[in-house]
Amino acid sequence: MHSESALTELQQAEPGSSLWRDAWQRLRQNKLAVFGLCLLTLFIVIALLTPWIAPYDYASQNLDLGASPPSAAHWLGTDVFGRDLLTQIMYGGRVSLAVGFIATSVALLIGVTWGAIAGFVGGRVDAVMMRMVDILYALPFMIFIVLLMVVFGRNLLLLFLAIGAVEWLTMARIMRGQVQTLRQQEFVEAAVSIGLSPGTIIRRHLVPNALGPIIVYTTLTIPSVMLLEAFLSFLGLGIQPPQTSWGLLISYGAETMEEYPWLLLFPGLALTLTLFSLNFLGDGLRDALDVRSARD
Amino acid sequence: MWRFVGIRLLQAIPVILAVITVTFFLVRVAPGGPFDGEKAVVPEVKAALEAQYRLDLPLWQQYTAYLGDLAQGDLGPSFKYPGRSVNELIASGLPITAELGFYALLIAVLIGGLAGVIASLKPNTAQDYIPMSAAMIGICMPSFLLGPILLLVFGIYLEWLPVSGWGDLPGDKILPAITLGSTYAAYVARLSRAGMLEVLSQDYIRTARAKGLPEWQVVVRHALRGGMMPVVAFLGPAFAGVLSGSFVVETIFGIPGLGRFYVQAAFNRDYTMILGTTVFLSTLIVLFNLLSDILAAWMNPRLRQQFSKG
Numbered sequence: 001m002h003s004e005s006a007l008t009e010l011q012q013a014e015p016g017s018s019l020w021r022d023a024w025q026r027l028r029q030n031k032l033a034v035f036g037l038c039l040l041t042l043f044i045v046i047a048l049l050t051p052w053i054a055p056y057d058y059a060s061q062n063l064d065l066g067a068s069p070p071s072a073a074h075w076l077g078t079d080v081f082g083r084d085l086l087t088q089i090m091y092g093g094r095v096s097l098a099v100g101f102i103a104t105s106v107a108l109l110i111g112v113t114w115g116a117i118a119g120f121v122g123g124r125v126d127a128v129m130m131r132m133v134d135i136l137y138a139l140p141f142m143i144f145i146v147l148l149m150v151v152f153g154r155n156l157l158l159l160f161l162a163i164g165a166v167e168w169l170t171m172a173r174i175m176r177g178q179v180q181t182l183r184q185q186e187f188v189e190a191a192v193s194i195g196l197s198p199g200t201i202i203r204r205h206l207v208p209n210a211l212g213p214i215i216v217y218t219t220l221t222i223p224s225v226m227l228l229e230a231f232l233s234f235l236g237l238g239i240q241p242p243q244t245s246w247g248l249l250i251s252y253g254a255e256t257m258e259e260y261p262w263l264l265l266f267p268g269l270a271l272t273l274t275l276f277s278l279n280f281l282g283d284g285l286r287d288a289l290d291v292r293s294a295r296d
Numbered sequence: 297m298w299r300f301v302g303i304r305l306l307q308a309i310p311v312i313l314a315v316i317t318v319t320f321f322l323v324r325v326a327p328g329g330p331f332d333g334e335k336a337v338v339p340e341v342k343a344a345l346e347a348q349y350r351l352d353l354p355l356w357q358q359y360t361a362y363l364g365d366l367a368q369g370d371l372g373p374s375f376k377y378p379g380r381s382v383n384e385l386i387a388s389g390l391p392i393t394a395e396l397g398f399y400a401l402l403i404a405v406l407i408g409g410l411a412g413v414i415a416s417l418k419p420n421t422a423q424d425y426i427p428m429s430a431a432m433i434g435i436c437m438p439s440f441l442l443g444p445i446l447l448l449v450f451g452i453y454l455e456w457l458p459v460s461g462w463g464d465l466p467g468d469k470i471l472p473a474i475t476l477g478s479t480y481a482a483y484v485a486r487l488s489r490a491g492m493l494e495v496l497s498q499d500y501i502r503t504a505r506a507k508g509l510p511e512w513q514v515v516v517r518h519a520l521r522g523g524m525m526p527v528v529a530f531l532g533p534a535f536a537g538v539l540s541g542s543f544v545v546e547t548i549f550g551i552p553g554l555g556r557f558y559v560q561a562a563f564n565r566d567y568t569m570i571l572g573t574t575v576f577l578s579t580l581i582v583l584f585n586l587l588s589d590i591l592a593a594w595m596n597p598r599l600r601q602q603f604s605k606g
């Protein structure tokens with residue numbers, strides 16, 4: 001990695017000239033994106049620390065108390081079983097965020113590999129691989145996921161896989177487009193001429209140079225994955241009790257909203273704020289990294 | 297142009313066949329037979345039932361027989377509602393879902409398109425920020441949250457609109473249509489803003505302005521057609537989204553449409569119903585994607601020329 005030392009020298013000579021530093025500067029000026037990043041970080045930290053900082057035990061009920069509005073003892077109120085809503089939302093957030101991040105990672109892994117190979121090898125391999133993506137694109141996936149959940153029962157692992165399997169398609173298209181442009185550049189030619197294997201070229205040269213669009217699209221995929229999970233859980237086809245997620249809490253809240261509206265509003269607020277943060281951050285990153293048409 | 301339509305039609309056929317095949321075998325490998333839930337059924341009755349639903353045949357014969365039925369437009373009987381066919385259930389639910397979806401898409405295109413165009417005319421001013429912030433809320437506020445909130449506010453607290461039903465009381469179609477359409481209105485707003493911004497910076501718009509056309513004519517007659525291209529291409533995916541969105545909205549508002557049937561069939565493990573509806577909805581979605589692609593190509597003179605030459 002002698003290029004790395006050259007890069008550091010350059011950075012020292014002219015601070016703030018690297019792509020990432022420029023991008024960071026631009027991102028910092030976007031107030032909404034910074035707000036999104038802060039809120040998201042906060043939510044993730046809370047989700048990670050939940051078992052230690054949750055105000056109440058997850059499963060403990062208080063049937064005498066029943067559903068109570070927000071109070072000093074229960075900041076966000078309690079549900080019909082007297083369970084603390086804040087605790088429920090914190091544990092639900094762990095599941096919702098985990099689904100968002102893990103399923104997106106699955107999509108990222110498949111999509112980037114697929115697109116990079118198709119773009120790098122080119123020719124007939126590329127044609128066949130992208131044709132497959134086109135065909136899968138035309139399938140009505142929402143309906144298929146419902147079907148999968150019905151046929152194989154509702155388990156979390158399958159949910160990750162099913163959602164990940166849907167979302168990798170766009171990632172593959174973006175990656176292929178990137179690789180096709182990069183492939184023509186001299187540093188890739190140089191890498192080929194010194195006899196590096198295709199795998200090494202893809203890993204060491206192509207993927208790092210396509211990171212911008214990948215990061216942007218990843219940030220925008222997480223909220224759509226989280227929405228998908230909440231949608232399924234709302235229908236009763238996603239997360240099952242005793243586990244909980246924001247979608248499931250919203251579903252329970254909607255059933256009793258006439259008497260206990262806070263049971264709908266607070267989980268809804270948690271989900272909406274997270275989706276907001278991710279979308280603002282994604283839009284901000286796109287502008288900061290100057291990525292065009294990351295959405296199509 | 298016809299060549300383009302022909303190619304796309306040919307591409308749709310393997311997709312639809314793949315959907316039918318995958319769905320059929322998925323449903324067949326599902327654990328638990330359709331009659332397991334009932335009390336101990338007399339073996340003869342069970343055999344008769346299985347013969348009626350062709351479950352006694354080998355799998356591949358079931359498959360070819362199902363394909364044969366499909367070719368004649370017969371989607372099969374329902375397991376859970378004896379004597380009713382999937383065709384009948386679809387016939388009773390489809391008009392309602394189609395109407396709901398039509399209103400939702402209408403809201404999406406009209407309100408979303410208008411907001412996007414307005415925002416694109418003065419980018420980075422309040423005229424841009426306000427509609428675009430509203431669009432962001434629309435994207436982040438899922439229908440299963442927006443629906444109950446609208447219902448709570450307008451149906452229960454204010455008592456302005458009915459809380460459920462479809463066509464029974466005046467105004468009961470308003471809330472479901474808004475709930476289903478809002479997300480797509482938000483996407484349409486963003487797409488039309490981006491499309492318009494791209495078009496408005498082009499040379500032919502400068503020419504139109506240089507000719508001294510009033511601004512509204514420049515926008516309506518010259519920019520709109522090009523600027524709306526991304527929206528037209530989005531209509532196919534939006535249609536698919538509206539169909540699956542109807543699962544939730546029809547459940548929330550108690551609307552007896554196709555979406556609610558589908559969810560109920562999923563819970564009842566009514567396999568033939570799921571199979572039939574999946575095949576039907578998938579075919580519909582594939583055809584709609586096709587239609588929106590063709591429409592987008594037809595609106596794009598460059599693409600049109602390219603294909604009429606070829």
